[in-house]
Amino acid sequence: MSWRAIARNDLRGALATRGVWALTAGLLALFAGLGYAVPRLAGSSDVPFSVYLELLVTVVVPLFPLVGLVLGYRAVAAGRDSGTAALALSLPNSRRDLVLGKFLGRAGALAGALAVAGLLGGGYLLVGYGDFAAGDYAIVLLSTFGYTLAFLGIAIGLSAGLASVRRVISATFGAYALLAMLWRTVVDVMMLVLFRFRRPMESPTWVEFARFVEPGTSLQYLLGTEFDIGTAPPEAVVGTEPFVSTAGAVTVLLAWTVVPVVLGYVRLERSEL
Secondary structure, rough: OOOHHHHHHHHHHHHHHHHHHHHHHHHHHHHHHHHHHHHHHHOOOOHHHHHHHHHHHHHHHHHHHHHHHHOOOOOOOHHHOOOHHHHHOOOOOOOOHHHHHHHHHHHHHHHHHHHHHHHHHHHHHHHHOOOOOOOHHHHHHHHHHHHHHHHHHHHHHHHHHOOOHHHHHHHHHHHHHHHHHHHHHHHHHHHHHHOOOOOOOOOHHHHHHHHHOHHHHHHHHHHHHHOOOOOOHHHHHOOOOOOOOHHHHHHHHHHHHHHHHHHHHOOOOOOOO
């Protein structure tokens, strides 16, 4: 066996449970439900599709970190609690195979749920919006997948690095609170403290960098400046630093996906199951 076999088994297990199908149904309800609600809230059947995309990016996409975290937080930790992880490692599998296989299996489940919901929801939107833009819709779905994958990587890393599901749940909730709700506030407070509660005329480079490396900010920048979908954050629009770029935004999302998984594997490699 190898990481491929673990990924296949994990994906089969996910598809055999109700969770992935419930996720697919929930995503479809979000995509199609928003498409149904927008013209009625606007009081007109001629609402441009760009309004739908704006609301999708602003209202629905920020919910996706929870999807990635819920998909991944039990991936390795539950196996450590139940003993199935030790059983898998009794076969010719390494701990690297275990972590990588779990990540790829959950990523496959996420991709499948998002693809099915996006395709079915796109069919409804095609009928409901005369100016339906399939390219922009696909870009939003792909960007959303990358954004969610970053939080899946965080969850897998925590699941591999911590010894119990209870600890993983606490750390996962803390990661969500920090990255999805409190990141900018924490950065602003740090800046005020360092500058003795006197806000400088221009934000220092490190502050701009700290704001930009938050996954949601990078996603907003990527969609707003590269594809003109949604609104890019102001500090990213006016930023002149080289890291404020499309390549920088993609790198940030990739880093949040890969680095936690690697760190979780390193910690798992040094611990006992």
